[in-house]
Amino acid sequence: MARARLLEFRRHTLSAQILHPAHNFEPVEAQVEVRWDPLTGYAARLVRASSALLAPPSFNLEEFASATRASCPFCAERIELATPKLPTKISAEGRIQRGQAVLFPNLLTYTKYSAVAVYSPELHYLPLNEMTAGLMRDNLSTHVDYIRASMRTDNDAVWASINANHMLPSGSSLFHPHLQSSIDPLPSTVQQMLADVPGERFRAYIETERSNRERYIGTTGSVEWLASFAPIGFNEVRALIPDAVSPADLTDERVAELGWGIATILNLYAELGFQSFNMALYGAPPSSHDYVLNLRMVCRSNLQSPYRSDVTYFERLHWQAMVDTVPEELAAKARQRFGS
Ligand SMILES: [Zn+2]
Numbered sequence: 001m002a003r004a005r006l007l008e009f010r011r012h013t014l015s016a017q018i019l020h021p022a023h024n025f026e027p028v029e030a031q032v033e034v035r036w037d038p039l040t041g042y043a044a045r046l047v048r049a050s051s052a053l054l055a056p057p058s059f060n061l062e063e064f065a066s067a068t069r070a071s072c073p074f075c076a077e078r079i080e081l082a083t084p085k086l087p088t089k090i091s092a093e094g095r096i097q098r099g100q101a102v103l104f105p106n107l108l109t110y111t112k113y114s115a116v117a118v119y120s121p122e123l124h125y126l127p128l129n130e131m132t133a134g135l136m137r138d139n140l141s142t143h144v145d146y147i148r149a150s151m152r153t154d155n156d157a158v159w160a161s162i163n164a165n166h167m168l169p170s171g172s173s174l175f176h177p178h179l180q181s182s183i184d185p186l187p188s189t190v191q192q193m194l195a196d197v198p199g200e201r202f203r204a205y206i207e208t209e210r211s212n213r214e215r216y217i218g219t220t221g222s223v224e225w226l227a228s229f230a231p232i233g234f235n236e237v238r239a240l241i242p243d244a245v246s247p248a249d250l251t252d253e254r255v256a257e258l259g260w261g262i263a264t265i266l267n268l269y270a271e272l273g274f275q276s277f278n279m280a281l282y283g284a285p286p287s288s289h290d291y292v293l294n295l296r297m298v299c300r301s302n303l304q305s306p307y308r309s310d311v312t313y314f315e316r317l318h319w320q321a322m323v324d325t326v327p328e329e330l331a332a333k334a335r336q337r338f339g340s
Contacts, residue, residue, distance in 0.1 A: 059304035099138030126266030129270035137259030167276035199290035218338030
């Protein structure tokens with residue numbers, strides 16, 4: 001397959017003209033750049049707005065934390081009695097612990113195996129600037145243990161992912177910060193899209209981004225970090241893990257790398273004025289031979305009034321992102337934190 005067809009960084013700039021009220025209704029030109037993701041073909045529109053599309057935080061998150069703490073089932077006073085336990089075939093203890101992190105099954109069934117892990121029952125309030133590599137590592141580790149145990153007991157449970165809804169705008173129903181994992185006999189829509197990408201294209205993508213450096217953030221040893229050419233949401237960062245296809249493959253060392261990288265990006269998100277994010281680590285079946293395990297994370301709107309969702313008709317119904325954050329600028333800021 002020709003290299004150009006194997007991997008394409010397709011982009012197209014459109015110009016528009018309006019008679020602008022702030023310029024005495026004189027003609028004003030503006031541009032929007034449309035890009036397509038080299039892996040999936042997903043399109044993104046990069047707009048240049050006169051003010052940020054998403055408002056900076058003005059909401060008192062700490063105060064809201066205090067208001068929600070008294071009835072929180074994930075806090076230390078209630079977690080033992082209020083959260084479910086795993087079947088004994090998955091965990092004799094009923095819950096999986098690593099460091100301060102505690103994993104238990106989700107009350108709401110949305111996949112065959114779905115679990116939640118809090119960073120700590122003590123951490124009801126965990127703003128992104130206080131996220132640490134150790135907290136993220138331990139939480140991820142509980143999910144890796146859970147995924148392995150679920151796969152051991154069920155040969156059909158092969159499609160695993162580790163995910164985050166962090167704060168209400170991201171879809172989280174509870175304030176207390178946590179990660180979630182899913183294992184199903186079936187892939188999600190995006191898991192299937194990514195599983196259909198030839199391994200050769202994944203490797204060409206990493207090599208190309210690493211050599212041109214525009215969007216490359218750095219390596220943590222065996223994990224490659226970069227800003228997405230065509231982001232799926234605001235400030236999208238990708239991690240690619242060659243030689244792994246499922247979260248079940250992750251050694252403790254690789255989980256620690258991922259934990260450090262994710263926490264470092266979340267600290268940057270905080271600096272950029274964001275409090276909420278989504279994340280997905282997309283696994284393919286462990287028997288896959290031509291897949292690169294990969295993670296995506298994006299900022300979401302801040303929790304405040306008046307609220308502007310970052311998901312418009314473009315994202316929800318046209319399956320195109322519309323963002324005003326530039327991947328190359330994000331990568332430059334992130335590179336400083338990665339020391340590369
Ligand atoms: Zn809590």
